[in-house]
Amino acid sequence: xxxxxxxxxxxxxxxxxxxxxxxxxxxxxxxxxxxxxxxxxxxxxxxxxxxxxxxxxxxxxxxxxxxxxxxxxxxxxxxxxxxxxxxxxxxxxxxxxxxxxxxxxxxxxxxxxxxxxxxxxxxxxxxxxxxxxxxxxxxxxxxxxxxxxxxxxxxxxxxxxxxxxxx
Numbered sequence: 001x002x003x004x005x006x007x008x009x010x011x012x013x014x015x016x017x018x019x020x021x022x023x024x025x026x027x028x029x030x031x032x033x034x035x036x037x038x039x040x041x042x043x044x045x046x047x048x049x050x051x052x053x054x055x056x057x058x059x060x061x062x063x064x065x066x067x068x069x070x071x072x073x074x075x076x077x078x079x080x081x082x083x084x085x086x087x088x089x090x091x092x093x094x095x096x097x098x099x100x101x102x103x104x105x106x107x108x109x110x111x112x113x114x115x116x117x118x119x120x121x122x123x124x125x126x127x128x129x130x131x132x133x134x135x136x137x138x139x140x141x142x143x144x145x146x147x148x149x150x151x152x153x154x155x156x157x158x159x160x161x162x163x164x165x166x167x
Contacts, residue, residue, distance in 0.1 A: 014126040015069060019076035021119040022062045027078060028112050029055045031085045035105050040098050044106070044156050051149050058145065061138045068134065084112050103164040106157045113150040120146060 007013055032052050039045040066073045088108035096104065120143040127135040 015071050017123050020078045022073045023076050023078035024081035025055055025059050027081045027085050031088050039102055041102055047152050054145050058142045061142055065135045080115055097167040099163040099167040102160050106153050110150055110153050113146055117146045
């Protein structure tokens, strides 16, 4: 029996999207915590540790939105992020040189960031349409952090990809 909530209007879709993002953040956080120990390049490890802390703050922001909506954050498992995390985990089990592993982990992490950017962009649009200005600001803040994290990963990747080429 399908216990999923009925989606009648944009408000329902909005809550569903937020629950999906919440699950994605939880899964992404776990994946980063698993992979950070395998990273040798200091800038990349530092960046990953910073994004772990940021993600914890992003999860708290979502919880704040749920609280104000009178909704529960759980209940959805984000299948999209689940697939991205599985790809990263598969990579971590490969017998790869450190440079190649790091290049691959950056690519996997960026795929996760892009997924989150898409989700937050959609949620922010729904919040705007529904007139939830406080949520718009919180979602906007996170969206900017996700975009920044993605840019930082791109910069580190430029160096690591070259090292992987010469590994």
